[in-house]
Amino acid sequence: MAIEVNGKTFEVDEEGYLANINDWEPGVAEVMAKEDELELTDEHWDIIKFLREYYEEYQIAPAVRVLTKAVAKKLGKDKGNSKYLYGLFPYGPGKQACRYAGLPKPTGCV
Amino acid sequence: MAKKPIEFEVPKLTEYTEVPAVTPDTMAHSSPYVSKVEFQEPLGYPGELVDGWQDKAIGAMGEMLGKYRSLQVFLDSCVKCGACTDKCHYYLGTSDPKNMPVARQDLLRKVYRRYFTFAGKYFPKLVGAVDLDKEVLDDWYSYFHQCSQCRRCSVFCPYGIDTAEISMAAREIMDRIGLGQKYCNEIINKVFKIGNNLGLPENALADTLEGLEEDVEDETGVAVKYPLDKKGADILLVTPSADFFAEPHVDGLIGYGKVFHEAGADWTLSSKASEAANFGMFIGSYENMRRISLRIREAALELGVKRIIFGECGHAWRVAYSFLNTLAGPFDFLDPKYPVPQHILEFTWGEIQKGTLNIDKSRNDDMVLTFHDSCNVARASRMGDEPGGQFTIPRNVIKAVCNNFVDMAPDTIHEKTFCCGGGGGLLTDDLMELRVKGAKPRMDALSTVIEDHGVTHMAAICAICKAQFTKVLPFYGMGMDMIQSVHGLVSNAIILTGQVDDDDEEDAEDAA
Numbered sequence: 001m002a003i004e005v006n007g008k009t010f011e012v013d014e015e016g017y018l019a020n021i022n023d024w025e026p027g028v029a030e031v032m033a034k035e036d037e038l039e040l041t042d043e044h045w046d047i048i049k050f051l052r053e054y055y056e057e058y059q060i061a062p063a064v065r066v067l068t069k070a071v072a073k074k075l076g077k078d079k080g081n082s083k084y085l086y087g088l089f090p091y092g093p094g095k096q097a098c099r100y101a102g103l104p105k106p107t108g109c110v
Numbered sequence: 111m112a113k114k115p116i117e118f119e120v121p122k123l124t125e126y127t128e129v130p131a132v133t134p135d136t137m138a139h140s141s142p143y144v145s146k147v148e149f150q151e152p153l154g155y156p157g158e159l160v161d162g163w164q165d166k167a168i169g170a171m172g173e174m175l176g177k178y179r180s181l182q183v184f185l186d187s188c189v190k191c192g193a194c195t196d197k198c199h200y201y202l203g204t205s206d207p208k209n210m211p212v213a214r215q216d217l218l219r220k221v222y223r224r225y226f227t228f229a230g231k232y233f234p235k236l237v238g239a240v241d242l243d244k245e246v247l248d249d250w251y252s253y254f255h256q257c258s259q260c261r262r263c264s265v266f267c268p269y270g271i272d273t274a275e276i277s278m279a280a281r282e283i284m285d286r287i288g289l290g291q292k293y294c295n296e297i298i299n300k301v302f303k304i305g306n307n308l309g310l311p312e313n314a315l316a317d318t319l320e321g322l323e324e325d326v327e328d329e330t331g332v333a334v335k336y337p338l339d340k341k342g343a344d345i346l347l348v349t350p351s352a353d354f355f356a357e358p359h360v361d362g363l364i365g366y367g368k369v370f371h372e373a374g375a376d377w378t379l380s381s382k383a384s385e386a387a388n389f390g391m392f393i394g395s396y397e398n399m400r401r402i403s404l405r406i407r408e409a410a411l412e413l414g415v416k417r418i419i420f421g422e423c424g425h426a427w428r429v430a431y432s433f434l435n436t437l438a439g440p441f442d443f444l445d446p447k448y449p450v451p452q453h454i455l456e457f458t459w460g461e462i463q464k465g466t467l468n469i470d471k472s473r474n475d476d477m478v479l480t481f482h483d484s485c486n487v488a489r490a491s492r493m494g495d496e497p498g499g500q501f502t503i504p505r506n507v508i509k510a511v512c513n514n515f516v517d518m519a520p521d522t523i524h525e526k527t528f529c530c531g532g533g534g535g536l537l538t539d540d541l542m543e544l545r546v547k548g549a550k551p552r553m554d555a556l557s558t559v560i561e562d563h564g565v566t567h568m569a570a571i572c573a574i575c576k577a578q579f580t581k582v583l584p585f586y587g588m589g590m591d592m593i594q595s596v597h598g599l600v601s602n603a604i605i606l607t608g609q610v611d612d613d614d615e616e617d618a619e620d621a622a
Binding site (some may be wrong): 013014015036057058059060063064065066069082095104106107108110 | 120136186221292296297306307308309311313314317318321325350351352354355356357359360387423537538539540574576577
């Protein structure tokens with residue numbers, strides 16, 4: 001399976017996650033969000049950027065707790081909670097935001 | 111394009127779970143993503159469906175019948191009495207007759223009869239014996255991934271036939287002909303490559319634990335440690351990797367650390383055995399189950415610990431309690447004064463009884479709790495040294511840290527507990543319809559105690575149950591944060607030695 005972004009083709013798995021994280025470019029997130037009928041705002045991009053930075057360092061998506069803590073530090077305590085993140089990414093920050101950021105899906109009992 | 115989630119109707123909750131009228135094939139479309147070459151081969155299986163798979167499947171079945179006497183007894187002894195028909199949560203939630211345990215067993219039994227019994231070989235039609243063809247194989251793949259191996263049906267079977275064991279055998283046969291399930295097999299690969307189901311590398315684990323230490327110190331003013339790979343520690347804690355990652359799992363991990371801290375225990379986690387789960391059991395693979403278990407032995411030896419304690423994980427406790435010694439033993443290098451292995455709840459209950467923990471139950475007064483018995487703990491293990499300890503110890507601990515506790519209906523708890531709907535390797539998004547429908551009996555019982563007794567939260571001691579409920583509660587109009595870790599409740603109620611609460615500090619500042 002694949003998605004089209006600005007005339008380029010990107011391979012994705014059955015669940016729509018990018019096959020190769022290094023292929024990622026911002027247009028990938030735009031196209032994926034459009035399919036979910038979601039418009040990406042600066043708030044969404046803050047999260048996507050953080051996910052990519054974290055992945056680069058640790059080769060895994062951050063835990064929800066790590067993510068909320070980082071958001072609280074950057075954007076204030078009122079936004080450092082999973083409610084804020086679910087408001088942005090209704091299918092779950094772990095899964096939906098990771099997909100937009102090109103990260104593999106977290107697996108296991110989560 | 112991302113696959114759109116399948117549209118389905120969420121069952122309506124009822125005060126008691128009613129047995130639905132049979133509706134054939136309602137779940138015939140449900141089957142999980144098939145594994146890929148790169149996930150199959152490292153587990154010792156062919157990458158994709160092999161040529162001549164029929165013969166190879168029959169060969170594998172024959173080998174397993176010779177190796178596991180129980181499998182043959184289970185396939186031979188069913189008398190079709192019907193006691194199991196209304197006991198499976200997936201039948202109750204989907205009304206698909208192939209989700210009746212006897213029908214699920216028959217999917218394998220009819221092939222067994224055809225190739226391994228006299229009557230089936232010569233008079234197949236008389237005994238319901240059929241050839242193994244693609245249609246049968248498709249049914250196997252679909253319906254043996256609609257069994258969470260919870261073993262509730264076996265409690266009611268007069269012959270004690272264990273459908274879980276039949277499901278496990280069927281999955282192993284399918285793996286051996288190259289038809290594996292992606293979710294389980296990808297995860298087992300991660301355990302072998304990285305050390306845990308999540309794929310959490312050592313540096314990320316170390317960072318996560320440091321983060322927890324900071325959080326606990328910020329909140330309490332006490333430097334509770336969450337040590338990693340500490341050589342010479344007394345206790346090795348093996349816990350599901352979800353405890354490092356997900357909510358409410360991580361609250362439980364924080365709780366284990368607080369209990370160890372107050373008990374003065376010298377403990378450590380291991381980056382090698384950074385996973386309690388053992389999905390080798392779900393796919394019925396003795397070899398993979400053994401390989402996964404051996405990491406725990408190696409970690410214990412390398413770290414030189416005296417005891418092994420398991421965190422809150424249902425099927426891990428089954429593997430640990432029932433099989434660990436034969437899979438990865440003997441554990442003669444551990445301190446014989448303690449059970450090998452021990453459950454974290456046994457440890458915590460022991461400390462509560464000794465009085466080492468300073469508990470303020472009122473800190474959980476904002477909740478009215480109930481408890482979900484996890485199937486593998488309830489029906490395949492024990493805790494403590496008395497029969498039924500696996501039921502009483504978790505409840506004793508909850509009651510020791512909470513003022514408000516109410517049990518759900520008696521036919522839905524203890525050994526009759528209903529599966530959360532996501533056990534046995536089915537906790538994957540591609541099975542969401544099955545997971546939601548299979549949760550109905552538990553949701554019925556929960557909504558009844560919510561209405562009758564004002565229950566606000568449900569506690570559990572299994573990473574799968576916690577993740578599953580977080581996902582399915584919202585489908586039934588309930589909040590995802592209703593589900594709690596038992597050690598999260600312990601964590602709330604413990605007052606650490608020297609603890610200064612955030613609020614106290616603020617109050618003190620206000621007063622100043």
